[in-house]
Amino acid sequence: MSHGVTNQRYFITLLFLITGFIFPNLIQAESRTMARGYVFEDLNRNGVRDLNERGLHRIIVSNQQEVTTTRKDGSWELPSSDDTIFFVVKPSGWMTPVNHHNLPLFYYIHKPKGSPDLKFEGVKPTGPLPSSIDFPLHRQSEPLKFQAVFFGDPQPRNQKELDYIARDVVEELVGTKAKFGVTLGDILFDDLSLFERNNSIISQIGIPWYNVIGNHDLNFDGPDDRTSDETFHHHFGPNYFAYEYGPVVFIALDNVKWNGAKPKGTGRYTSWLGQDQLKFLKGLLPRIPKEKLILFMMHIPLYQTQDREELFRMIEDRPYTMSISGHTHWHGHRFLGENEGWKGEKPHHHVINVTVSGSWWSGEPDEVGIPHAMMSDGGPNGYTIFNFDREKAIIDYKAARRPANYQMNVFAPSEVTSDSSSPNFVYVNVFNGSDRSTVQMRIGRTGKWISLKKVLEQDPYLVALKKQEKERPEILGRNLPDPKLSDHLWKAHLPNDLPPGEHRISVQTEDMWGRIFHASRSIRVTDENPNPLP
Secondary structure (H helix, E strand, O other): OOHHHHHHHHHHHHHHHHHHHHOHHHHHHHHOEEEEEEEEEOOOOOOOOOOOOOEOOOOEEEOOOOEEEOOOOOEEEEEEOOOEEEEEOEOOOEEOOEOOOOOEOOEEEEOOOOOOOOOOOOOOOOOOOOOOOOEEEEEOOOOOEEEEEEEEOOOOOOHHHHHHHHHHHHHHHOOOOOOEEEEEOOOOOOOHHHHHHHHHHHHHHOOOEEEEOOHHHOOOOOOOOOHHHHHHHHHHOOOOEEEEEOOEEEEEOOOOEEOOOOOOOOOOEEOOOOHHHHHHHHHHHHHOOOOOEEEEEOOOOHHHOOOHHHHHHHHOOOOOEEEEEOOOOOOEEEEEOHHHOOOOOOOEEEEEOOEOOOOOOOOOEOOOOOEOOOOOOOOOOEEEEEEEEOOEEEEEEEEOOOOOOOOEEEEOOOEEEOOOOOOOEEEEEEOOOOOOOEEEEEEOOOOOOEEOEEEOOEOHHHHHHHHHHHHOOOOOOOOOOOOOEOOOEEEEEOOOOOOOEEEEEEEEEEOOOOOEEEEEEEEEEEOOOOOOOO
16 A cells, blocks of 8 residues: 555545544534425325325424424435424414324324333333334315314322213313314323323314323323423323414423432433424424414413523513413413513413312312312312404313303302391402403492402402311312412402492402303391301
8 A cells, every 4th residue: 555545545534533622513414314204185084194194394394402404305314312292383274183082193203222121101102213204194174263172280199080081171161162282291290101092082072182291191100301301202202292273373392400319310300392392493493473363382381481581582572472370270371571581572371270170189079970179279170261353362261060151250248237247258260350350349239339359368258268168078089279469369348338238249250352251149137246257
């Protein structure tokens, strides 16, 4: 071998080493495995890309970090590792297949060796990366105005509590006009073997159903955050994703960070988005037109998420964003501003959703055996229905197995004296009320309307129920939670000059969208000392 050839190889090797040292990402990029595939119109809905089925242009695809759009022929290409979930962002006017439980199939899981050995089953080995990962879509009509259902924390411990879900909320939702539903985490209460039974029950509603991961949906024996999602992946796919419906974009976030099982981990969770998820959002959000409403869906309230400001900086210039969570087991509307790190022109509206399980299925069972389940703010268990209209969303609070117009609870003494020297109060708990709501009352048909004052106090009805628990230890069921300061409670003095007899208290509330709701309560005025509060 000549010295010229030796020197040439030496310099090539040296150049390669220098290039790798200065530009390590360049060498790494060349060695990464690339996944490829197509997004196509599935005309016959068989899930297979047939010869006569065209590819779809400009459809968003992601590997949960990088984001790309399909070429004119519907093809896409993204980096892959041995633990990657690829998914398509369903565009407006199109739909993905759903499985036998109405769970949307918008993803492909690539875990060649499967999930690690955990208490609850994860993903089975998927084998080598396919030569083409194809996502089928079919056309569907999506109106500008539509409804969607949101469940917070159904959280069943066992089959008995799964049956509560079926009878308390699922049965009344069969035939709903809503186009899809979402569970905002804590789908279960730690026993992940119940996912299949839960999914079977929710599927009876008959609409596509998306799921967000919660802290009680984790593999607690996982050594790190990534491993804690394995059983969720098995049943639902990616732990964060996005889809469009009509004029609205829905982005599901995973803001539950598992810090590892003991002894090496802490055995606890915190609220965190993390760099991978933020990278995904940085790639996705510039592809969404600013005139579209974006609803961010998560489990833990956004204002409790530690790295929320990195998300805020990405969306503060957008005129239409909202977010929704569960987790707290009380319902409320928060308008986030500087105190929470938000710097947008208008406050960011965050909804803490009413929970299906209420207070973890606690309280005395009713005549059909379902627990009272009142939440710590005095609100009944149930769910919300979002009414979308382009960039607007109007929210209905639906109490389980109660009429749609049951929107508040009026609490007052059953009996008072006409010359009472001590003040008597009327409390109104407006379940879906907020700082932007007003509440008024009047006594009788012609009385003057009196404005009630919004207060931060414990709901008096829940306080009375807790008193009953202490006085009647034979009550069946778990104890209700201790009352918290309610976010949606109003209060006023009852006039002292009411004549003896029966009187009707009429109440009306106007919500942030200008809608008016009514309720009433009867009281009795006597010349004798009143009976104790009920």
